[in-house]
Amino acid sequence: MAFTTLKRLFSGAKPIIALIILILASLGMLSDALHGSTNLDTLFTTLLIINVLAIILLVGLIIKNLYALLSSLKHNQSGSRLTARLVLLFAIMSFLPVSVVYYFSLDFLKQGIDSWFSVRVESALDDALELSKASLNIRKRELLRQTKQISTEFNAIPDELTALSINDIRINLGATELILLNSQGIIIASSSDESSKLLPSRLGESIQAYLNQGNDYVDIEPLQDGSRYAIRVAILIPSADPVGEPRIMQSTFNVAERINTLANSVQASYTVYRERVYFRESLKISFVFTLSLVLLLSILMAIWVAFYFAKRLVQPISDLADGTQAVAEGDYQTKLPTSGKDELGFLVKSFNLMTQKIAMVTDEANRSQQQLAEQHAYLEVVLTNLSSGVITLDHDRRVHTCNAAASQILGLKLEPYEGFSLNKLSHEQPQTLLFIDMILSHLDRQDREWQEEMTFFNATGRQVLLCRGSSLPATDQIESNGGYIIVFDDITNLVQAQRNAAWGEVARRLAHEIKNPLTPIQLSAERLRHKYLHTMPAKDAELLDRSTHTIVQQVETLKEMVKAFSDYARMPNIELQPTNLNAVIREVSDLYRNNDFGCTIKLKLDQDAPKIDADDGRLRQLLHNLIKNALEAMHDQDKPELEISTQCMEKEACKFVELRVNDNGSGIPDELMGELFEPYITNKPKGSGLGLAIVKKIIEEHGGMIWAENNEIGGASVVIRLPVNKDQRQSLGIDLQDKAGNSDAAA
Amino acid sequence: MAFITHSYIKKANSKAQKFLQRLCMVAVFTCVSTSVMAEAFTIRSVETSLVDRVYTLSAQVEYKFSDAAIEALENGVPLIVLIQIEVEQERNWWLNKEIAELQQGYLLLYHALTEKYIINNLNSGAQENYDSLHAAVSALGQLEALPILDANLTREGTRYLIRLRTYLDLEALPAPMRPVAYISSQWRLESDWYEWPLQP
Numbered sequence: 042m043a044f045t046t047l048k049r050l051f052s053g054a055k056p057i058i059a060l061i062i063l064i065l066a067s068l069g070m071l072s073d074a075l076h077g078s079t080n081l082d083t084l085f086t087t088l089l090i091i092n093v094l095a096i097i098l099l100v101g102l103i104i105k106n107l108y109a110l111l112s113s114l115k116h117n118q119s120g121s122r123l124t125a126r127l128v129l130l131f132a133i134m135s136f137l138p139v140s141v142v143y144y145f146s147l148d149f150l151k152q153g154i155d156s157w158f159s160v161r162v163e164s165a166l167d168d169a170l171e172l173s174k175a176s177l178n179i180r181k182r183e184l185l186r187q188t189k190q191i192s193t194e195f196n197a198i199p200d201e202l203t204a205l206s207i208n209d210i211r212i213n214l215g216a217t218e219l220i221l222l223n224s225q226g227i228i229i230a231s232s233s234d235e236s237s238k239l240l241p242s243r244l245g246e247s248i249q250a251y252l253n254q255g256n257d258y259v260d261i262e263p264l265q266d267g268s269r270y271a272i273r274v275a276i277l278i279p280s281a282d283p284v285g286e287p288r289i290m291q292s293t294f295n296v297a298e299r300i301n302t303l304a305n306s307v308q309a310s311y312t313v314y315r316e317r318v319y320f321r322e323s324l325k326i327s328f329v330f331t332l333s334l335v336l337l338l339s340i341l342m343a344i345w346v347a348f349y350f351a352k353r354l355v356q357p358i359s360d361l362a363d364g365t366q367a368v369a370e371g372d373y374q375t376k377l378p379t380s381g382k383d384e385l386g387f388l389v390k391s392f393n394l395m396t397q398k399i400a401m402v403t404d405e406a407n408r409s410q411q412q413l414a415e416q417h418a419y420l421e422v423v424l425t426n427l428s429s430g431v432i433t434l435d436h437d438r439r440v441h442t443c444n445a446a447a448s449q450i451l452g453l454k455l456e457p458y459e460g461f462s463l464n465k466l467s468h469e470q471p472q473t474l475l476f477i478d479m480i481l482s483h484l485d486r487q488d489r490e491w492q493e494e495m496t497f498f499n500a501t502g503r504q505v506l507l508c509r510g511s512s513l514p515a516t517d518q519i520e521s522n523g524g525y526i527i528v529f530d531d532i533t534n535l536v537q538a539q540r541n542a543a544w545g546e547v548a549r550r551l552a553h554e555i556k557n558p559l560t561p562i563q564l565s566a567e568r569l570r571h572k573y574l575h576t577m578p579a580k581d582a583e584l585l586d587r588s589t590h591t592i593v594q595q596v597e598t599l600k601e602m603v604k605a606f607s608d609y610a611r612m613p614n615i616e617l618q619p620t621n622l623n624a625v626i627r628e629v630s631d632l633y634r635n636n637d638f639g640c641t642i643k644l645k646l647d648q649d650a651p652k653i654d655a656d657d658g659r660l661r662q663l664l665h666n667l668i669k670n671a672l673e674a675m676h677d678q679d680k681p682e683l684e685i686s687t688q689c690m691e692k693e694a695c696k697f698v699e700l701r702v703n704d705n706g707s708g709i710p711d712e713l714m715g716e717l718f719e720p721y722i723t724n725k726p727k728g729s730g731l732g733l734a735i736v737k738k739i740i741e742e743h744g745g746m747i748w749a750e751n752n753e754i755g756g757a758s759v760v761i762r763l764p765v766n767k768d769q770r771q772s773l774g775i776d777l778q779d780k781a782g783n784s785d786a787a788a
Numbered sequence: 789m790a791f792i793t794h795s796y797i798k799k800a801n802s803k804a805q806k807f808l809q810r811l812c813m814v815a816v817f818t819c820v821s822t823s824v825m826a827e828a829f830t831i832r833s834v835e836t837s838l839v840d841r842v843y844t845l846s847a848q849v850e851y852k853f854s855d856a857a858i859e860a861l862e863n864g865v866p867l868i869v870l871i872q873i874e875v876e877q878e879r880n881w882w883l884n885k886e887i888a889e890l891q892q893g894y895l896l897l898y899h900a901l902t903e904k905y906i907i908n909n910l911n912s913g914a915q916e917n918y919d920s921l922h923a924a925v926s927a928l929g930q931l932e933a934l935p936i937l938d939a940n941l942t943r944e945g946t947r948y949l950i951r952l953r954t955y956l957d958l959e960a961l962p963a964p965m966r967p968v969a970y971i972s973s974q975w976r977l978e979s980d981w982y983e984w985p986l987q988p
Binding site for chain 1: 859860863864865899900901902904906913914915917919923959962963964965966967968970
């Protein structure tokens with residue numbers, strides 16, 4: 042706290058100005074004191090100390106500043122070099138002229154002081170002093186003579202009566218004081234013209250000793266007020282009585298006023314001159330010292346002021362440099378402290394404005410970028426969750442992006458081909474050739490928007506794809522074409538479902554329309570036979586019999602056919618319950634053990650297979666259809682063999698039971714493979730074409746999947762996968778779609 | 789141009805100023821004057837007596853002025869000798885308590901015209917003239933019956949201490965001489981503190 046206050050007090054321009062004024066004032070007073078100013082003379086030492094302290098303070102401040110400057114130079118801080126240069130410049134600029142002035146001042150000073158003294162003046166003063174002394178000596182001798190002369194008057198006066206006459210004698214003598222003492226120095230009588238003086242002057246011991254040696258004493262002495270002189274005369278008065286003791290007479294005379302003045306003048310001048318001569322060297326030293334002090338303080342002040350102003354001057358530049366660097370490093374929040382209204386201040390303001398605008402623009406750009414990123418992420422999510430496959434191409438027909446559905450529908454990983462041309466894709470993945478040719482043909486025709494349905498074959502079979510394409514807007518002005526987007530859906534199931542629905546409707550109508558006239562036809566034929574068979578001749582009767590028989594038989598056949606159609610169209614709702622598939626297989630297969638074809642049926646059932654959620658009746662129908670279909674497919678084989686196997690499988694966390702019916706027949710013709718499970722598709726002379734269609738419908742109702750494949754060793758297999766429980770149907774559904782286009786020719 | 793005056797100005801220096809001066813002097817003496825002269829002023833004896841309920845002090849001081857001081861004196865520079873007297877109450881448990889302080893000043897001057905050495909008592913204004921420096925210095929060394937303390941201010945059974953020292957007042961020297969005087973051992977004219985018990 043105290044440190045902060047101190048720091049605040051010692052920073053800024055005010056303390057500098059105060060210090061300069063203080064130093065100048067103390068220097069002025071110092072100089073004045075040296076010249077003998079009465080008031081300042083006593084302050085001389087204090088002023089000296091203050092100045093020395095000021096020097097120490099300045100030196101301390103300069104050292105601190107210098108250290109800071111060197112430190113900042115070492116660390117290569119911005120502005121430090123400029124500060125150093127300015128300080129050096131200021132220091133040199135102040136040092137040189139001041140030094141020149143100092144040198145010449147020193148010279149003038151010494152010469153000036155020396156010029157005060159001259160031998161002639163000194164000699165004249167000595168002579169004046171001597172003259173004064175001589176003049177006073179004459180006066181002294183005169184007064185001694187007078188005193189001696191008048192002392193004889195006391196000879197006749199005894200001690201007791203001296204007091205009566207002493208005043209008259211004094212006045213007669215012209216003395217200011219007259220004292221008569223005995224030889225022991227005890228006053229006998231005294232007289233003084235100074236009424237205020239109560240006590241007579243004392244006779245000094247030295248005077249008494251001097252008198253005792255038989256000498257007369259006469260001397261001049263300065264009086265207490267310092268401006269007057271008195272001449273004191275003391276003589277020994279021998280006693281008139283030869284045995285009597287001598288007496289001492291002391292008289293004091295004032296020096297005439299004129300003499301006093303002159304003597305004072307001579308004394309003062311002489312003393313002053315002697316003092317000057319005596320001080321000559323000390324005075325020179327003092328003046329040189331003061332001058333040096335002034336020089337030192339001036340230089341130190343100049344250096345300090347140089348530091349101060351250099352810092353002030355460089356600060357905004359340094360700030361600007363730091364700010365520019367900060368902006369260069371990407372910190373646009375930099376705001377510099379505004380300094381003054383000069384050009385630098387304007388520069389700083391402009392800089393602040395600039396950074397503010399840059400910051401605003403950057404913020405805007407960042408926001409836009411963020412929005413873009415969010416939109417991108419949003420689109421990504423949308424694309425990922427889209428069931429339609431999406432492929433975008435750039436203007437060079439290279440794959441730009443593709444979504445997961447695209448890879449899934451096409452049955453290959455498209456991601457590795459991002460950035461590569463479509464030709465590379467078709468070259469490395471030949472199954473996509475048709476698909477890509479179709480796209481390229483539209484691109485070549487420069488169709489802006491197009492739609493096409495195509496059949497696509499891949500490893501999992503045949504798929505019907507509905508493709509839509511559109512050219513994208515250009516992203517910049519250079520490119521006229523921004524690329525293309527191709528969206529495609531696997532509509533195999535849709536097509537299948539539409540076809541199934543259409544067939545169901547046909548079957549229902551056929552059954553309805555055909556079934557009605559069949560019974561009257563049959564009844565009519567039987568009636569004809571019954572009425573006319575006996576009445577007709579044998580030859581005609583035989584024809585009638587044969588014809589009516591054929592009609593009745595064909596009507597029966599038609600009825601069965603109509604029933605089959607009707608069954609296909611109107612299947613009751615299924616009821617799912619846990620069903621042991623293996624048990625159902627065993628029961629149904631047992632019915633076909635003794636078949637007409639001499640076919641052996643092998644069961645390879647997985648004993649660990651769990652119960653599945655299924656409709657028992659439908660399962661039986663399914664198995665009847667499949668077995669019947671297989672047996673019929675093997676009618677021309679020598680050793681027909683049918684193998685029914687079950688296996689519990691797990692795929693992609695989905696548990697399901699796979700049922701496989703293998704025959705060793707002639708296999709499925711390629712032309713039938715695609716439409717094997719569609720109604721009214723058959724290659725058998727007596728088949729209705731509905732067996733496998735019904736099988737497929739049942740499987741679909743159970744959420745399972747079915748496909749057919751030709752075995753390598755001959756014959757065909759129908760593969761069915763049924764989910765173990767309902768919850769897993771959904772996940773199996775994906776797989777279902779993959780296999781939906783597969784087919785079998787076992788019908 | 790005004791020049792160095794002889795007149796003695798009774799100092800009214802502030803305490804701070806005194807402190808600064810002393811600090812400076814101490815610093816200068818410590819740094820410069822390593823070869824300390826033998827004690828220039830010596831207090832030979834001190835005695836106190838009680839006269840009319842006032843304690844008076846008599847002392848004998850031997851002044852040995854250095855050649856530089858005598859030279860300055862004979863060139864007309866007035867010298868001021870100060871006698872500093874302090875009376876303290878002794879305390880066992882704390883620093884002594886000062887109960888009286890007085891300072892006696894004497895101005896010594898050579899009068900060229902009359903060839904006299906003048907001693908001026910700065911406290912009373914009394915002036916004595918002497919023919920020789922020796923006589924003047926001897927007279928200066930005789931301190932007689934100087935009243936220092938009213939007996940009413942003392943208490944029975946309490947111990948008092950009189951401290952006494954004498955020194956040449958460098959601050960009274962003309963300004964140009966002072967810087968030299970501060971750093972020269974020739975001008976370091978002072979006595980040690982002399983302590984004398986006072987028993988009421």
